[in-house]
Amino acid sequence: MFFLFLATLPMTINTNVVFPIQLPRQVEHWSRPDSAQTITAQTIFDYMDGAGELYLGFRFDSLQVVEYTAEGSYNLLVEIYYMQESDDAFGLLSLDLDGERIDWGAAPEASSPSALYGAGLLRLWAGPVYARVMAFQETETARRAVLELGRVIAAQCRSARPPKLIQMVQPLFTNAPLKYFRSHLVLNSIFYLASQNILDLDLSVEGVYAHEGQMKVLLLHYPEARRAAAAAQFFLQSYLPDHQSARCGGFYPLESGYCACFHAGVYLILLFDCPDIDSGRQWVQTIECRLRTGDRL
Amino acid sequence: MNDRLITRRDFARTSLAAAAGASLTSAATLRAKPRSSRVVIVREEAVLDTAHKVNKAILQKMLDQTVMAVTGGNAAADGWKAIAAVKDKVGLVPTPHLNPTHPELIELVASSLQNQAGLPAERIVNAQGRNLEIVKSCTVLIALPALKAHWLTGIGTVLKNYIMFSGNPQAYHDSRNVKLGEIWKLPEVEGKTKLVLVDALYPLCDKGPQPDPRYKWHYNGLIAGTDPVAVETVCLNIITKKRELIKGEPWPLTPPPLCVEAADKLYGLGTSSMDEISLERIGWRKELLV
Structure with missing residues (x-):
């Protein structure tokens, strides 16, 4: 490749999560400045306005920003998000799984690093790191540079598996990304x-969204069973105010199919737009079975 | 407006504004004066090259056409004079970053105000930001947002353009975007916006405000009017149609852009009904989307 050399960017990331990623001084004909910009939870809104809420919606640690420049070319922007756990970095990538899958041959299927490329933007999950590497104008050279920067980032991160909750239920939803x-x-x-926030979600709660045909499924994992139960009650009161006796385990016909909420220990399973009660019950039983066999219940 | 619970069930049952708690009575009261609902779209295929670079000469021509069409003037200079008089202090309110307003457009608006309306340069200021004193000092505001979808508000273009004036932008994220219209009614702001000019040269139809080139495209247009809600409504239609084209099926914005209909029905800022909007289309017609 076209690196002159690798060097650690001077920066002050306040994290024990991962060592600072080293980026090349030059890639293709782009070169980076000596210093990187470091963004924290306190300064993220200054950097990206409301978009910062997305990253604070996961367990965010810090962000390193480097802009590569080259005379006569648009810049390359590298954003490396250091998350507290690999699950959070996975979550960011999972929100949009469209794109060309990039395989560096470094990890087994369904493990990190996992990268998606489209129109000049590479999005990458690599252990506790989520990265966006973007060419403001896509060219063949820019694509090579973007992919190479992604490869360099991924190579410095430990491999990781998707969140356990995802691993449990992924086999049930083969046609729809979670x-x-x-x-x-x-x-x-x-x-x-x-x-x-009628489901009492926060950074201590894991959620998985899936859909199967018209039906949408939410699987939520709370830190305590008592909290899951309280969240279920609040959801039923808030979402089904016209069903005064709504309870967990019941199916309620709404404007577009049935809605149901099941409580199982630290989990809630919610169904929306479910076409019929029988198939809904079957789905819930199958999900509960997966959680049981995975020793999650 | 209170923070009444709105759920997805509300959208299955009723309109956005009704979901947000609007009453038709209050809407009628707020509509104290007739609404201008003329919106102009001016497009030129060659205004951007394949590297997204702006041809300033073409953009100037588009800007002149836009101002003439919005104001009904026979010459661009007449149009600019209708928007701002020599004694006015004009605050330009562009999108500062993350799919920002093209600087070429901001420069051309400022130079047009000087050269065609005769304003001295020192009476044209950048009014974007939290400093309401600057806004207060302006007698005219020109909203110059860039067209984009926004993951927290559905659409993040015209109505959201003044969010920093609130001093608390987070208070308007997610479903609370329904209240964005109230910022336009702040005493420092209300009634001062004489032109809403949307930079739709290279918009973003998903994942905003962070740029994602997969969802950006060359629309090569300016969208303008004096009714912010009508302009936003046209913008929303364009974004919605583009999303359908990309996916080949309906791809609704989420969270839903409650702010648009609410700006009409709750705050009386203009019309959100396409039936009430007189749309003038000038120039390039390919994938006009509205």
């Missing part, structure tokens, strides 16, 4: 549920 989230803002960006 999305992993922790915040109600992020949930609303993939499946608009409610203006308020």
Whole structure:
């Protein structure tokens, strides 16, 4: 490749999560400045306005930004998001799985690094790192440079598996990619549920969104069974106010199919737009079975 | 407006504004004066090259056409004079970063105000940001947002363009975007916006505000009017149609852009009904989308 050399960028990332990624001084004909910009949770809104909520919706640690420049060419932007756990970096990539899958042959199937490329933008999950490497104008040279920067980032991160919750239920949803989230803002960006946080989501709760045909499934994992139970009650009161006796395990006909909420230990399984009760029950039983066999129940 | 719970069930049952708690009575009260609902789209295929570079001469021509069409003037200079008089202080309010307003457009607006309306340079300021004192000092505002979808508000173009004036932008994210219209009614802001000019040269139809080139495309247009809600409504239609084209099926914005209909029905800022919008299309017609 076209690196002159690798050097650690001077920066002050306050994290024990991962060592600072080393980026090349030059890739193709682009070169980077000596210093990187470091963004924290306190400064992320200054950097990207409301987009910062997306990253704070996961367990965000810090962000390293480097812009490569070259005379006569548009810049390359490298954003390396250091998340507290690999699950969070996975979640960011899972929100949009469209794109050309890039395989560096470094990890087994369904493990990190996992990268998707499209129109000049590479999105990458590599252990606790989520990265965006973007060419402001896509050319063959820019594509090579973007992919090479991605490869360099991925090579410095440990391999990781998807979140355990995803691993449990992924085999059930072979036709639909699963999305992993922790915040109600992020949930609303993939499946608009409610203006308020009626499922008591926060960074301590894991969520998986899937759909099967017209039916949408939310699987939520709370830190305590008591909290899951309380969240279920609040959801039923808030979402089904016209069904006064709504309870966990019941199926309620709404504007577009049935809605149901099942509570199982630290888990909630919610179905929306379910076409019929029998298939809905079958789905819930299958999901519960997967959680049981995975020793999650 | 209170923070009433809105759920996805509300959208299956009723309109966006009704979901947000609008009453038709209050909407009628707020519509105290007739609404201007003329929106102009001017497009030129050659305004951007394949490297997304702006041809300033073509953009100037587009800008002149836009101002004439919006104001009904026979010459661009007449149009600019209708927007701002020599004694006015004009605040330009562009999108500062993350799919920003093209700097060429901001420069051309400023130079047109000087050269065609006769304003001295020192009476044209950048009013974007949290400093309401600057906004207060302006007698005219020109909204210059760039067209984009936004993952927290559905659409992040006209109505959201003044979000920093609130001093608390996070208070308007997610479903709370329904309240964006109230910022336009702040005493420092209300009634000052004489032109809404949307940079739709290279818009973004998903994953905004962070740039994602997969969802950016050369629309090569300016979209303008004096009614911010009508302009936003046209923008929303364009974004929605583009998303359908990409996916080949309906691909609704989420969270839903409650702010557009609410700006009409709750805050009386203009019309969100395409039936009430007189749309003038000038120039390039390919994939006009509206």
